[in-house]
Amino acid sequence: MRHLRVALIGWGAISRRVVALLSERMRRDIVIVAVAVRDIEAPRDGLPEGALLITRPEELGNIDCDIVIEAAGRCSIESWGTVALTEGCDFVISSTSAFRDDALRDRLTALAEERDCQIIVPPGAIGGIDALAAAAVLPLDSVEHLIVKPPAAWRGTPAEASIDLDAIDKVTTFFSGSARQAADLFPQNANVAAISAMAGVGFERTRVTMVADPYATRNGHRIVASGAFGKLDVTIENEPLATNPKSSELTALSLIRLLENRVSPLVR
Template sequence: MSVSDPSRLRLCFIGWGAIASRVGELLAERQPSGVEIVAVAVRDPQRQRTVLPQGARLIAGQDELAGLDIDMVIEAAGRPAVAIWGEAALRHAGSFVVSSASAFTDEALLARLLAVADETGGRIVVPSGALGDLGALAAASVLPLDEVQHTIVKPPLAWKGTRAAEMIDLDRLERRTEFFAGTARQAAEAFPQNANVAVISALSGIGLDRTRVALVADPSAARNIHEISAAGAFGTLELRLENEPLKTNPKSSEMTALSLVSLIENAVAPLVR
C-alpha cells in the first residue's frame, strides 16, 4: 500500500455509520502506531453526532480533501458514495478503500476510477469484508478456474427491508429457503447491502458474470454464513465462515469491520499478516 511515510497513516472515512464507527472504536482501543483518523465525510456536517474520532474534521464536499494530507480514504457509506467520492479520493490520497464493492457492477464507473488511479498512481483497494480473507481464491485464480459458487445464508431478520420480503414470507419462515440464484453481478444489483460481499468473491476469482451466487434465509441460523467453493487447475477449495452480525446493523457482519481494522494495521505494520 502506497503511503508517503510508511510509519504513519492519515485516514479519512466516507460515512460514519455502523461499520465505520465500529472500526473507529476498535482503532481507539488498539491504538496502532502512526494511525490517525483526520477527517470524516458526511452528508450533513451540521447534524449532531456522537463518538466521532477525537480531533477528526467533518467534511461534506470532495474539494475539502485537498490539503488534508490524507494517505487513505475508506468508503463505508454505501454504493452511491463510491461514484461521488472515488475520483477525489484517488487524487488526494494514495489509496481508496471501497467497502461497497457492489458499486463495481457499474463497469463504466470502475473503468473511470481505474483510469484515474493509473493517472495518479493511486490504488483502489477492495477489502475482504465479511469473508475475512480470500487469499487462497485469489491465488487459485492465477491458473484457470472452472467454477466458483458463493452461498450466503442469513437469518430472516437480516433480509428484512430487501427484495427478499417480496419473494418469501420472512415472518413465517420455518425452514432454510433459497430465494435467489444467479450471478454475482445480479445478486449485488438486486441486494446491494446483503450481497455486496458477492462482488468481493467475484473479483477475487472468475469475475462478476461467471461467479454463481445463491441467497438463503434460514430461521435456524444465528449468524451470517458464507459458503464458497471453487474448482480449477489448482485443485478444489471449500470455505465456510459463520460471522456474528454487527450489533448495530444485522445486515452486516462484525467481520466486515474487523477486516478494515486489519487492512489499516497492516498498512503501517513492520510484519504484514
C-alpha cells in the same frame, strides 16, 4: 514510527466500529483526520478526537490524507473515489457491489493508474479470498458463493417481495443467479458476492445463492471453487454487527487489519 492519516466516508455502523476498535487497541499511529457525513449539524457520538467533519468530496483536497475508506454505500463510490484518487490517496471500498458497473470500475482504475495510487478491495466478511485470487492465476472452472442469514438480516431488501420473512419456519432460498444480478438487487447484502467475483471468475460466471434461515444466528458464507489449482471450500459464520444485522463484525475487523498492515513492518 510510521503514521497513517485516514479519512472515513460515512459514519454508519462500520465506521463507528472501526473507530472504536482503533481506540481499544490504542493505535496512535493510525489517525482519523476526517469523517464525511451527509448532515454536518446532526448530533453524533463517538467521533474520533480532532477529526474534521466534511460533506463534499472536494473537501478532501484540503486535508493531508494517505488513505480514504468508503463505508457509505455504493452511491458514494464514484464521487468520493474520483476525488480521493485525483488527490493521490489510496481508496478502500466497502460497497464493492458498485463495481458490478464495469464502466465505473474501469474509470476509477484508470485514474488510480494515472495518479500512481491504488483502489483496495478488502476481504470484508468472507475468508479464503487470498486463496481464491491466487487460484485464479491458473484457469478456474467455477466459483459458487452461498449466503445464509437470519430473516432479520434480509429486511429492507427484495427478499421481502419473495418470501414472508416473519413467517418462514424452514431454510428458504429466495435468490439464485450471477454475482452481477446479486449486486444489482442486493447492494448491501451482496458486497461479499462482488468480492468473490472480482477475486475469481468475474461477475457473470460467479454463481450466488441467497438463503433466509430462521434458525441461523450468524451471517454465513460458503465459497466453493474448482480449477487447475484443485478445489477450495471455505465456510464462515460471522457475528452480525450489533448496530446493523446486515453487516458482519468481520467487515470492520478486515478494515482494522488493512490499516494496521499499512503501518506494520511485518505484513500478515
